Amino acid sequence: MRVSKWGGSLAVRLPKALIEKMGLKVGDELNIADVVDRTLFVQKEDRRKAALERLASPNWILPADYVSS
16 A cells, blocks of 8 residues: 555555455544554444444443432
């Protein structure tokens, strides 16, 4: 992959095979998980799944003076 200038940033174009293997589509977000010896480890961020998981397991703490009706 070639690093290109994109405005004030740098960008890389992902090959089709990698896009298909990771199941990427326009608008997906990627996180650089780690860098070891100039090798990037990338993870696809599934924000929708993470949000649903947070909603499914609430850890809400009610105030001590809360009264249920």
